[in-house]
Amino acid sequence: MNENAMIIETIIKAVTILAVFSALAGFTTYIERKILAFMQRRLGPMHVGPAGVLQIAADGIKLFTKEDFIPQNAVKPIFKIAPVITAATAFIALAAVPILPEFILPFTDYVVRPIVADINVGILFVLGAMSVGMYGPLLAGMSQSNKWGLLGAARTVIQLLSFEVVTGLSLIAPLMMIGSLSLIDINNYQTGGLSDWLIWSQPVAFILFLIAGFAETNRTPFDLLEHEAEIVSGYATEYSGMRWGLFFIGEYANLFTVSFLVSIIFLGGFNPLWFIPGGIMILLKISFFIFLFLWVRAAWPHVRPDQLMWFCWKVLMPVAVINILITGIVLI
Amino acid sequence: MEAIAFYLFSALTIAMFTIVVVSDNALYAMSALAGGMIFIAGFFFLLDAEFLGVVQIIVYTGAVMALYAFGMMFFDTTRAVKENVENKYVLNTLAGLATVFAVVAVTAPFAGEHVGYVLEAVAPIIDGVGNSQMVGYVLFTKYLVPFELAAIMLLVAMIAGIVLVSKTMDKNITMLEAEVQEEAEKDYKKDKIWI
Numbered sequence: 206m207n208e209n210a211m212i213i214e215t216i217i218k219a220v221t222i223l224a225v226f227s228a229l230a231g232f233t234t235y236i237e238r239k240i241l242a243f244m245q246r247r248l249g250p251m252h253v254g255p256a257g258v259l260q261i262a263a264d265g266i267k268l269f270t271k272e273d274f275i276p277q278n279a280v281k282p283i284f285k286i287a288p289v290i291t292a293a294t295a296f297i298a299l300a301a302v303p304i305l306p307e308f309i310l311p312f313t314d315y316v317v318r319p320i321v322a323d324i325n326v327g328i329l330f331v332l333g334a335m336s337v338g339m340y341g342p343l344l345a346g347m348s349q350s351n352k353w354g355l356l357g358a359a360r361t362v363i364q365l366l367s368f369e370v371v372t373g374l375s376l377i378a379p380l381m382m383i384g385s386l387s388l389i390d391i392n393n394y395q396t397g398g399l400s401d402w403l404i405w406s407q408p409v410a411f412i413l414f415l416i417a418g419f420a421e422t423n424r425t426p427f428d429l430l431e432h433e434a435e436i437v438s439g440y441a442t443e444y445s446g447m448r449w450g451l452f453f454i455g456e457y458a459n460l461f462t463v464s465f466l467v468s469i470i471f472l473g474g475f476n477p478l479w480f481i482p483g484g485i486m487i488l489l490k491i492s493f494f495i496f497l498f499l500w501v502r503a504a505w506p507h508v509r510p511d512q513l514m515w516f517c518w519k520v521l522m523p524v525a526v527i528n529i530l531i532t533g534i535v536l537i
Numbered sequence: 538m539e540a541i542a543f544y545l546f547s548a549l550t551i552a553m554f555t556i557v558v559v560s561d562n563a564l565y566a567m568s569a570l571a572g573g574m575i576f577i578a579g580f581f582f583l584l585d586a587e588f589l590g591v592v593q594i595i596v597y598t599g600a601v602m603a604l605y606a607f608g609m610m611f612f613d614t615t616r617a618v619k620e621n622v623e624n625k626y627v628l629n630t631l632a633g634l635a636t637v638f639a640v641v642a643v644t645a646p647f648a649g650e651h652v653g654y655v656l657e658a659v660a661p662i663i664d665g666v667g668n669s670q671m672v673g674y675v676l677f678t679k680y681l682v683p684f685e686l687a688a689i690m691l692l693v694a695m696i697a698g699i700v701l702v703s704k705t706m707d708k709n710i711t712m713l714e715a716e717v718q719e720e721a722e723k724d725y726k727k728d729k730i731w732i
Contacts, residue, residue, distance in 0.1 A: 280562065280565070283564050326587045326669060330587075333595040333599060334594075337571075337575065337599060340568070343606055347606070358610065359610055363607075366604075
């Protein structure tokens with residue numbers, strides 16, 4: 206394959222991922238509202254279109270046509286760029302994630318590898334890009350000269366920095382078994398069917414990583430960044446229209462990234478299982494995790510910030526370290 | 538390709554760090570510093586050192602800069618900072634000399650290459666070994682002692698930090714002084730009743 210073909214292929218992949226996941230972010234809001242409604246014995250959006258499906262379009266039109274408002278005392282360039290950082294880093298993180306197994310393009314013999322950049326430190330790159338994502342809320346909160354925004358930014362830094370420690374430590378144990386940082390190697394390690402899945406040998410790491418994933422995507426039990434009852438809307442207080450929409454898209458893209466990471470690292474990724482092909486398999490796993498995120502949101506209340514910190518540093522981190530120690534002893 | 542990428546990243550890095558030095562708005566300086574750190578990671582990626590590049594992003598942008606930002610929340614970052622400089626010329630001369638010294642110190646070995654001095658890699662690249670494996674290999678053989686010493690220093694710093702903070706940990710900092718007084722009086726009265 207010559208260089209030009211590679212560049213074109215990469216651009217096509219990047220645009221496809223951008224388009225698909227932006228659309229999915231919109232669609233997930235609809236699913237979220239419907240599932241939450243059914244769990245709380247309501248109907249959810251019903252008026253626009255059949256069963257309220259066109260609510261997404263209505264919301265989109267509202268977001269696009271809303272006035273782009275910038276507060277008078279805000280630091281304008283930083284205020285404007287902050288939501289772009291959130292959305293951009295969320296999609297950059299997806300660049301190193303293998304979305305589907307390799308497949309042959311229909312009617313040709315061209316093999317497509319559905320990963321934008323196959324770097325051999327894939328998992329670290331994804332975590333790094335997601336950790337840079339914290340600059341979105343951080344700069345947004347600091348530039349808008351609004352005390353609720355500042356409180357939201359402070360909570361962002363505390364929460365994301367603390368849980369990054371748990372994410373990293375919980376991943377070390379499975380990575381020690383695999384011996385590679387590439388997500389494709391991690392996936393190939395579990396090719397032997399159900400019994401090869403890492404969740405059976407690393408159940409503690411799985412639970413720790415999932416909990417940390419809830420905190421990093423600020424989903425409900427830990428969604429303190431924009432806790433409406435306490436700090437208006439946190440870092441997004443002064444945002445409106447499409448800039449607020451970008452925060453939203455970034456958050457949902459991160460949700461998908463975390464679901465992909467959990468499925469690939471612990472649940473066999475895109476390996477085929479029994480008669481189900483690998484492509485369907487990973488979609489099923491992703492759907493399950495998205496549903497799990499919504500289910501937990503419907504079932505559990507918020508925690509307090511001090512409870513969150515206590516939980517992170519006094520429970521999760523020691524457990525993660527002990528898990529690494531035990532894995533090391535077993536491996537040796 | 539590589540040359541274009543190199544000059545692009547160089548220009549961006551220099552532009553970012555210029556903003557850091559010149560700007561008098563703390564928020565601009567901080568965001569530019571974070572951006573510059575990410576562009577430096579670009580050089581590591583160009584040199585096929587993916588591991589170091591990603592670590593650069595995670596450690597400097599993800600952790601160190603975020604801690605700076607956390608410290609800066611105690612100031613009003615939307616206002617310009619007024620610097621208190623006593624003598625502009627002394628400061629500029631010292632800064633200039635320090636920069637020249639740093640550049641000479643770093644580039645001297647490469648300049649020496651032209652006059653016959655051959656530069657050899659301390660840990661040459663082995664074919665077929667990934668660079669994350671290579672970093673681990675070098676760290677745990679050749680540089681084991683400095684590595685462990687650095688670990689001990691970090692541990693000392695962490696314990697020192699905890700000790701400094703923990704002096705007032707048993708008190709509730711959100712309680713006002715008057716409230717504390719009130720609580721104490723209540724406790725005193727309660728004791729009296731029991732007596």
